[in-house]
Amino acid sequence: MADDGTGTGPGTGPGTGTGAGSARVDAWIWSVRLTKTRAIAAGACRAGHVKVNGERAKPAQLVRSGDEVRLFHAGRERVVVVKRPVAKRVGPPVAAECLIDNSPPPPTPVEAAVVGIRDRGAGRPTKRERREIETLRGR
Numbered sequence: 001m002a003d004d005g006t007g008t009g010p011g012t013g014p015g016t017g018t019g020a021g022s023a024r025v026d027a028w029i030w031s032v033r034l035t036k037t038r039a040i041a042a043g044a045c046r047a048g049h050v051k052v053n054g055e056r057a058k059p060a061q062l063v064r065s066g067d068e069v070r071l072f073h074a075g076r077e078r079v080v081v082v083k084r085p086v087a088k089r090v091g092p093p094v095a096a097e098c099l100i101d102n103s104p105p106p107p108t109p110v111e112a113a114v115v116g117i118r119d120r121g122a123g124r125p126t127k128r129e130r131r132e133i134e135t136l137r138g139r
Contacts, residue, residue, distance in 0.1 A: 021064055021065065021085065022062040022063060022064045022085050023062065023063055023085035023086060023087040024059065024060055024061070024062060024063075024087065025041075025045060025050060025052055025057050025058075025059065025060075025061045025062070025063050025069065026038060026041040026042040026045050026050075026059035026060070027041075027087045028063050028069075028082065028085055028086065028087070029041040029044070029050065029069070029071060030089060031086045031087060031088060031089050031090055031095070031098070032080075032086065032090070032095040032098050032099050033089075033092060033095045034071055034073065034078055034080070035071075035073060040073075041059070042059040044071060044072070044073055045057050045058055045059040045061075046058075046059065049071060049072040049073065050069065050070070050071050050072075051069070051070040052067055052068070052069055052070075053067055053068055054068075054070075057069075063082050063085055064082065064085060065082055065083060065084060065085060066081065066082065067081070067082045068080070068081050068082075068102075069081075069082060076103070076104075076106055076107070077103065077104065078101070078103045079101075079102045079103045079104070080099040080100065080101050080102065080103065081099065081100040081102060082098070082099060083097065083098055083099055083100055084097065084098045085098075086098050
C-alpha cells in the first residue's frame, strides 16, 4: 500500500487499534526500531525511561505527529520527533522516514572508559570514593 497522506499507509486502517493520526508509544518505539522488542519498549515506559513532550509516558499513551519522544535505552539517550505514527513494525528505510533523530552522538570509547570501574571484591565505596565516581560520571 502506498502512503499518499490519506491514512492508507503502514500502521493505519482497520486492525491497528488506534486512530489514523496516533499510535501507542510502546508500539511506535518498537515499530521504528528504537528497541528490539515491544516488551522492552513497554518495560522502558513502565520504568520511567520514556518521556513524551517532557512528561513521563505509560506504554498505552498515544503519540501523534510532532511529538518529541525521549528514550533512555542501552546506556544512551535517544531524542526523536515523531514524523509519522506507525503501529506495525516497518523496515529500516521506512522507519527512518517516520522520525527525526535529534539524539546526541553516542559517547566515544575513550569517553565511555572514563567511568570509574571498581575491582571485583573491593567492597562498598567510601563516601569520598563515591563522590569521585560521581564527578567522573558528570553528576
